[in-house]
Amino acid sequence: MSALHPLVFHPIFKDRVWGGRNLERLYGKQLPPEKPIGESWEITDRPEGVSVVAAGPLAGKDLRWLMEHHRQELLGAHDQSERFPLLIKLLDAEEKLSVQVHPPAAAAAGLGGEPKTEMWYIADAKPGAELYVGLRDGATREEFEQRISDGTVAECIHRVPVQAGDVMFLPSGRVHAIGAGLVIFEIQQNSDTTYRVFDWNRTGLDGKPRDLHIKESLASINFEDYAPRLIGSVYSRNPTLAVRFLVDHPLFKVDACKVKRGQHFYLRSDTFQILALLKGTMTIQYQGIDYKLTAGQFVLLPAALDRVTVNANTPIEFLQVQPGSGES
Secondary structure, three states: OOOOOOEOEOOEEEEEEEEEOHHHHHHOOOOOOOOOEEEEEEEOEEOOEEOEEOOOOOOOOEHHHHHHHHHHHHHOOOOOOOOOOEEEEEEEEOOOOOEEEOOOHHHHHHHOOOOOOEEEEEEEEOOOOEEEEEEOOOOOHHHHHHHHHHOOHHHHEEEEEOOOOOEEEEOOOOOEEEOOOEEEEEEEEOOOOOEEEEOOOOEOOOOOEOOOOHHHHHHHOOOOOEOOOOOOOOOOOOOOEEEEEEEEOOOEEEEEEEEOOOOEEEEOOOOOEEEEEEEOEEEEEEOOEEEEEEOOOEEEEOOOOOOEEEEEOOOEEEEEEEEOOOOO
8 A cells, every 4th residue: 555645735836026916816825915926836846846745644745755755656657757747836927927938858958958848728817818829920030039139029929819718738949928817727847947038128026127048048949830729629528527638748648627516536547647626626535534625726646546536526627637658
């Protein structure tokens, strides 16, 4: 029998110049007062922040300790990652984020960074909200570089109007920015390398312009990535548990699920799973312990667990996240 159990962690809040207070409004997060909170790191094994278990027999242990002492039980026998391979966040973009890019694997090492591929699930969107992703049709590298110098580079970026439930996949190398008025569930490769190419001519929380990384950005951007589209999948017609396939990538696999109130189902896998609750309340039952989740909460189910029972206390919607095949 595994020493592990379903793992719920304390969130780690990050104040950002573009952040707000919407994680408090939508999900009841206990945010630090009077700060614009842009990110809640929900499952993280990074030097900049490590998740601490919030409940159950391992409360107080952190994800770094779990990886050092129970890596195979946590990840599964086939995953040889030294750090937990994913980073799971909630983002509150009260204002626009910088225009930025994460380096692709081919360029990252030479730039001293880490590649980062990610996915955005739009949980809440104000009217008129949009994403900036890829290049607009007809934009060239030459125009892009010229507009960097005159402060109008955003005119080169493709804009996509979005609403709650929309999903965008962002491979490393795709230039992007999150527009204002969006709350996003972000599933990403465990990396925190970001190169800013434009920051809307604003100052940071310290009153000074934030650093830009023009050389690194130009070395990372895919200049053949034109007008990417939202993921167009729809839910299956299963009236009890409907599934919408979102991403099946070597780094991670993500599906969205809807379950009717009162239903229960079982989960078992030889890899870890993460459930990210979008709406409603649910209870995870394992070895006589109940773990209740509300919207905006996450649970990590280690690979070594036997069958786990999930009960939908209300109608629920959630993301099911699993590691990818690791094969490109």
